[in-house]
Amino acid sequence: MTDYNKQTVSFWFDTLAEQIQPRPALTEDIQADVAIIGAGFTGLWTAYYLNKQQPDLRIAIIESETAGFGASGRNGGWLMGAMAGKTKYLAGLPEAERQAGYQLIFGIIAEVKQVLAAENIDCDLHHGGSVYAAARYPEQLAFQQEELKHLYQAGLSEDDYRWLSKAELDDTVRMRKGMGGIYTPHCAVINPAKLVRGLAQCLERKGVTIYEQSAVTQVGHKQLQTAQGSVRADVIVPATEGFADELMGLKRYVLPIQSLIVATEPLSESQWDEIGLADRPTFSDAGRMATYGQRSADGRIIFGARGGYIYGGKVRHRFALTDPEFREREQILRDLFPSLANVNITHGWGGTLGMARNFTPFAVFDANSGIASAGGYGGEGVGASNLFGRTLADMILQKQTELTAMPWAFSPATHKSALKRWEPEPCRWLTYQTLLNVFSWEEDLYNKGKAPAWQRKAVAAVCDKLALLMA
Ligand SMILES: Cc1cc2nc3c(=O)[nH]c(=O)nc-3n(C[C@H](O)[C@H](O)[C@H](O)COP(=O)(O)OP(=O)(O)OC[C@H]3O[C@@H](n4cnc5c(N)ncnc54)[C@H](O)[C@@H]3O)c2cc1C
Known part of the structure; x- marks a missing residue:
């Protein structure tokens, strides 16, 4: 039996006012129009946009644990108007289409804000931009300045990404040895558990059924199976990202990678004066550990960095603050901000995300088999899952829209060349x-x-x- 103790899932779960009581499991054989596997952001956003366009559609969401138990309830809370590989995807397009693609990506934050307002969901969203990849060594400085040039060559402008000199960086966030970095306005912070749980409740109000503690054990032709029930549906949507196990051979397309996070106790005003982050931008340094941090609504630093890969692509969702891996994150954090030397770390948790072989996320729909899926966000899925949920909904409804025309939307005719398989072990x-x-x-x-x-x-x-x- 899984432990849903809020502290063991994530700091974010710990902030929830609700008690985590799993919804009823699937215990019978049912029919639906669309069956979604996984109640994380991808599954929930797909359901949201399907329901919005066709409220009479019978949608069933089948979740092995509880909504938000996966990466969606555990991440760093960077809601990015960005996605991994955006320039790769859009580079080859004519200028007008390329710019339309960028606007769709940058528009993610406005879209999410609009849904939050319409559906009365509060997830502590604050739109303060991002200082990402701040350089602390000359080699990093050179690399990040090249990176910025690359972004401009790919059609992006100073309004989207601009260089912060050392003085400007220090005005925003004072990192030890900080030399400069890239700033983008296209990022907001959220409490992801509040968003994922709020979305699940919102969908239930609209008539979508969510079954929990119901692991899908098999997917056949227009049918899926759990231990105690089954669903027949025209469309089946595996929305399991980093959990892509043996279900339909998805494992070879999405590599499950762990990432781990620590949360400090709430900092005092004088500690914040030393660090900065007054407007709560997200931040990271240019080290290869892929760090990510935010100032939470209750005044803590939430700080994570890339973790490991388990042989055979195993998923990991059990973590304890005493695990040695958390000391490494703690050490990087205290090295960035020496004033945090004596601050207590109150939470440590982690989760599993999914990395596509060509490092770009995908939305795929095959009308014949009725299988639709999205994922491979490479650690940038909080915002991207909204865009991909919207894309997938249009594809499932077989609408030809601006979204389905984007190069991240694949049909069987194109997906074989676009979706590469990871190499076998070892x-x-x-x-x-x-x-x-x-x-x-x-x-x-x-x-x-x-x-x-x-x-x-x-x-x-x-x-x-x-x-x-x-x-
Ligand atoms: C520690 C960490 C930090 C991150 N930080 C950020 C960040 O700051 N910003 C950002 O943009 N991205 C971040 N990411 C990535 C982002 O969280 C994910 O890309 C995103 O949440 C994926 O959502 P999802 O719904 O596709 O998958 P998930 O949220 O993982 O949901 C998959 C769901 O499927 C369920 N499931 C799995 N197998 C089955 C089955 N057989 N039957 C039924 N249900 C099943 C799982 O229980 C789970 O609830 C981070 C990820 C991690 C792990």
Whole structure:
């Protein structure tokens, strides 16, 4: 029996006023128009936009645990008007279409705000932008300035991404050794558990049925099976992202990666004066650990960094603050902000996200088999799942819209070439371990500051190449 103790899921679950009581399980054989597997953001947003366009559609959501138990209730709360691989997807399009694509992506935050207002959902959203990839070493500075040039070459402007000098960076967030970084207005902070739980309740009010503690064990032709029941449906939507296990062979398309987060106790006003973040922008440094932080509504720092990959692509959702991996995150946080040396860490948790082989997320629908799916957000799914839920809803309803014309929407005719499969084990595990080791070697080299210039240059060149391959 899974432990739904709020503290064991995430700090965000701990802030919920509700007691977590799982909804009833699926205990019979039912019929639906659309059956969605997974009550995370992808499944819930897809249901929301299907219901909005066709309120009489019979939608059943089948969740193995409880709504938000996956990455959606555990993440760093960056609601980004962005998505992994956006320039890759849009680069080849004619200018007008390319700009339309960017506007759809940047428009995610406005769309979410509008739904929150319409449906009376409060998730502590604050739109303060993002200082991302702040450089702390000369090599990082050079890489991030190149990155900004690349964004401009890809058709983006200073209104979307701009350089912060050291003084401007310090005005926004004072990181030890901060040298400069990229700022974008296209990011907001949220409490993700409030959003995912609020969306689930909103869907129930609209007549969508959510079954919990009902793991789907098998998906057949227009039919799925759980331990105690089954659903026959014209359309089946696996919305399981990092949990993509053996269900329909999705495992080979989405690599499950762990990410881990710590939360501090609420900081005092004087501590905040030292750190900054007055307008609550999200922040990260340019290290390869892919850090991400936010100032929560109740004045804590929530700070995470990439974790591991378990051999065989296993999912992990049990974490304890005593796990040694949390000390590593704590150490990076205290190194960024030395004034936090004696601050208590009250929560530590983690979750599993999904990485697509070509590092770009996808929305796929095959009208013949009735299978639709979206995912592979690579750690940027909080906002992207809204866009992909909207895209998937239009695809399922077989509407030809601006969204379904976007290059992230695949039909069977195009998806074989777009959706690459990950290599079999042990290649995946070995590659991931090698990447982690090379990246932490680089970090160590910079931190110690004693390596000769040629060595730093060589390591930076290798790591930059690897990072670009994953971008
Ligand atoms: C620690 C962490 C930090 C992150 N930080 C950010 C961030 O700050 N910003 C950002 O944009 N993205 C972030 N992400 C990524 C983002 O959270 C995810 O991309 C997004 O939540 C994916 O939503 P989803 O609905 O597709 O998947 P999930 O939320 O994982 O939902 C999948 C659901 O499917 C259920 N399920 C699985 N198997 C079955 C089955 N067989 N039968 C029935 N149900 C099943 C699971 O229980 C789960 O509830 C982070 C991820 C993690 C793990």
